[in-house]
Amino acid sequence: MLKIARYAIYDILRNRFVLAYGLFWVLVSMSFFNLESDPLKGMASLLNILLMALPLMSIVFSTIHVYNSYEFMELMLAQPVRRSALFMGQYLGVAVSLCAAFGLGMGVPVLLYDGSPRGLLLVGCGLALTLVFVSLAFLAAVLTRDKARGIGLALLIWFFCAILYDGLVLMGMFAFSDYPLERVIIALAFLNPVDLARIAMLLQLDSAALMGYTGALFHHFFGSALGIGLAVLVLAVWVAWPLLWALRVFQRKDL
Amino acid sequence: MGILLLLGSSFLPARTWVVAPGTALSRINDAIAQAKPYDTVLVRGGRYREAVVVDRPLTLRGEGRPVLDGEDARQPISVRANHVSISGFRVVRSGSGALEDLAGIKVYNARYVYIFNNDLDSNFFGIYLSNSRLCWVSGNTLRAYGEVEQTSGNGIHAWKCDSIFITDNRVRGHRDGIYFEFVTHSRIERNSSTHNVRYGLHFMFSHNDAYMHNTFAHNGAGVAVMYTREVLMRHNTFADNIGASAYGMLLKDIQRSEISDNVFRNNTAAIFMEGCTRSRLERNEFRQNGWAIRIQASCENNVFRHNNFVANTFDVTTNNQISLNTFEYNYWDQYTGYDINRDGIGDVPHLPVSLFAMISEQMPYAMMFWRSFGVLLLERAERAIPSLCPDSLRDHSPLMKPYDAASSKHQ
Numbered sequence: 001m002l003k004i005a006r007y008a009i010y011d012i013l014r015n016r017f018v019l020a021y022g023l024f025w026v027l028v029s030m031s032f033f034n035l036e037s038d039p040l041k042g043m044a045s046l047l048n049i050l051l052m053a054l055p056l057m058s059i060v061f062s063t064i065h066v067y068n069s070y071e072f073m074e075l076m077l078a079q080p081v082r083r084s085a086l087f088m089g090q091y092l093g094v095a096v097s098l099c100a101a102f103g104l105g106m107g108v109p110v111l112l113y114d115g116s117p118r119g120l121l122l123v124g125c126g127l128a129l130t131l132v133f134v135s136l137a138f139l140a141a142v143l144t145r146d147k148a149r150g151i152g153l154a155l156l157i158w159f160f161c162a163i164l165y166d167g168l169v170l171m172g173m174f175a176f177s178d179y180p181l182e183r184v185i186i187a188l189a190f191l192n193p194v195d196l197a198r199i200a201m202l203l204q205l206d207s208a209a210l211m212g213y214t215g216a217l218f219h220h221f222f223g224s225a226l227g228i229g230l231a232v233l234v235l236a237v238w239v240a241w242p243l244l245w246a247l248r249v250f251q252r253k254d255l
Numbered sequence: 256m257g258i259l260l261l262l263g264s265s266f267l268p269a270r271t272w273v274v275a276p277g278t279a280l281s282r283i284n285d286a287i288a289q290a291k292p293y294d295t296v297l298v299r300g301g302r303y304r305e306a307v308v309v310d311r312p313l314t315l316r317g318e319g320r321p322v323l324d325g326e327d328a329r330q331p332i333s334v335r336a337n338h339v340s341i342s343g344f345r346v347v348r349s350g351s352g353a354l355e356d357l358a359g360i361k362v363y364n365a366r367y368v369y370i371f372n373n374d375l376d377s378n379f380f381g382i383y384l385s386n387s388r389l390c391w392v393s394g395n396t397l398r399a400y401g402e403v404e405q406t407s408g409n410g411i412h413a414w415k416c417d418s419i420f421i422t423d424n425r426v427r428g429h430r431d432g433i434y435f436e437f438v439t440h441s442r443i444e445r446n447s448s449t450h451n452v453r454y455g456l457h458f459m460f461s462h463n464d465a466y467m468h469n470t471f472a473h474n475g476a477g478v479a480v481m482y483t484r485e486v487l488m489r490h491n492t493f494a495d496n497i498g499a500s501a502y503g504m505l506l507k508d509i510q511r512s513e514i515s516d517n518v519f520r521n522n523t524a525a526i527f528m529e530g531c532t533r534s535r536l537e538r539n540e541f542r543q544n545g546w547a548i549r550i551q552a553s554c555e556n557n558v559f560r561h562n563n564f565v566a567n568t569f570d571v572t573t574n575n576q577i578s579l580n581t582f583e584y585n586y587w588d589q590y591t592g593y594d595i596n597r598d599g600i601g602d603v604p605h606l607p608v609s610l611f612a613m614i615s616e617q618m619p620y621a622m623m624f625w626r627s628f629g630v631l632l633l634e635r636a637e638r639a640i641p642s643l644c645p646d647s648l649r650d651h652s653p654l655m656k657p658y659d660a661a662s663s664k665h666q
Contacts, residue, residue: 036588037565037588037657038542038565038566038588040543040566041565041566041588044566044626047626048626048628048631051626051627051628052628162628163628163629164629166624166627166628166629166630167629169624170621170624170629170630173618173620173621174618177617177618181620182620185620185623189623195627198626198627199623201626202623202625202626205568205626206545206568206622206625206626207497209523209544209545209546209568209569209622209625218622218623
């Protein structure tokens with residue numbers, strides 16, 4: 001499995017996308033920290049970009065990667081290699097290279113310009129989101145053999161998580177605005193990994209505002225050991241379930 | 256005090272009475288009873304369990320930090336005469352009561368009372384000035400351990416006073432750090448009032464006072480000032496007042512006042528204004544607050560000029576569709592306009608009220624979607640074509656760079 005992961009990484013490094021991806025994060029974070037007079041403000045802008053661009057880029061790249069390595073996988077499966085090892089190896093290769101590119105690309109500038117726990121959390125959220133969306137990409141890619149449809153599905157997932165979901169929940173909130181919805185909203189936030197990452201950062205960036213009105217409840221919940229533990233657990237579930245489903249499909253698939 | 260002593264010595268040969276435990280003169284009240292006006296009572300280190308009443312002009316000086324212990328039953332020092340100076344004491348454990356406001360040091364109907372360099376610990380009220388004029392409270396440290404409003408008193412409390420000076424005191428853990436009611440023509444400078452149960456500073460009907468270089472931080476509900484005109488507040492710091500009903504500063508019915516050069520940092524709401532008219536808010540810095548300014552419809556003819564708004568979640572919110580206040584030459588870090596003629600002033604007006612701020616006024620938990628991409632889109636659309644936000648509340652001349660008071664270009 002590790003060997004296959006290594007091959008996958010070589011393969012990814014060869015087409016230089018990952019390098020460009022890492023560079024993109026360097027540029028984005030450097031420019032935001034330089035443009036904004038206040039590191040906190042830079043961090044807020046960076047969060048906006050991260051929540052949009054990172055899921056999009058990692059899901060599209062990973063989906064394309066899976067389709068491009070179908071031939072390689074077919075070749076490997078002619079050898080005495082287990083399907084699960086091959087699949088997990090591929091996942092590991094993609095996840096590790098994207099995480100490394102993002103971690104270095106954004107981690108270094110954040111450490112240089114900010115260096116607070118807040119910054120580390122931002123990078124941590126980015127890494128978690130990368131794992132989740134690579135996992136979702138693998139699912140999208142095994143569900144259909146047609147590359148165009150696979151990428152379409154990946155884009156749909158991204159669109160839903162990053163944009164549509166919040167809109168729908170907001171609409172629901174307007175509709176039921178007469179009811180106390182705090183707990184419902186906490187629950188809904190757990191159903192979307194992008195929201196989870198956003199709220200984790202929100203507690204850092206806008207803590208003063210969140211302490212007003214009902215915000216104290218959220219602060220209490222997400223600030224507690226239970227809240228943090230639950231958030232990490234849910235993110236892990238978000239990595240695991242698409243991946244395991246994809247693995248199941250892949251093992252039964254007629255390539 | 257020097258002048259006082261000089262004045263005293265020119266009329267009579269002033270005596271010094273030394274009080275110390277274990278000597279013939281071991282009670283402060285005995286010394287006071289024997290003293291002539293303008294004498295000095297020097298109290299040496301030790302613990303004195305008596306209710307000292309100063310009923311004649313005196314200098315009461317502690318040496319070696321003598322402790323005046325009220326034993327949770329008495330009022331350690333009561334001043335009922337003019338020309339009294341009290342310094343160098345440690346005053347602890349005044350009694351508390353529901354009928355009478357017992358204090359560590361209480362001044363009744365007096366003039367020229369000087370209270371300085373005392374330590375006050377675990378008192379109900381700290382220093383209480385009642386119906387007094389021309390008094391000076393300076394360099395005292397007040398500490399209390401109040402947990403709920405009902406069982407703790409205020410740190411420095413003044414009622415119906417005129418021309419008093421409250422300077423360089425540190426108050427912590429009382430109900431209200433500094434409390435004024437009907438106090439006029441007074442100056443409050445360089446005090447720090449932190450970690451109080453309710454307000455760091457609380458005043459009502461206290462006209463023509465000046466507050467300079469004070470720090471109000473970590474108070475249960477921040478600072479509340481009400482029903483007052485012609486207040487001057489400059490160079491103060493309001494920080495870390497966090498909670499659902501905590502305000503950096505709550506302004507209610509304030510008229511013709513000036514609030515300038517202050518720093519508001521990390522408050523849930525930096526300024527909440529209600530019924531304020533004809534006041535000027537200039538050169539203040541609002542940084543990392545939840546809401547920098549919440550201005551209610553009842554405010555009019557206030558001018559906000561040369562303020563810097565940096566890294567606040569929301570800069571301005573209001574419950575009014577038309578704005579009767581002037582915003583000009585402020586720096587808004589959320590401003591997205593441009594400056595083609597390079598005069599440092601943005602060419603398009605800035606609308607500081609954000610749509611989402613309006614939404615979350617009505618649905619507080621909508622806050623959870625702040626910084627979400629969908630909300631961001633809504634915000635931008637609203638900025639471009641305002642439909643819900645009051646578009647008359649706008650800064651026609653937003654600064655491109657933070658206002659720097661040192662190099663004031665735009666007057």
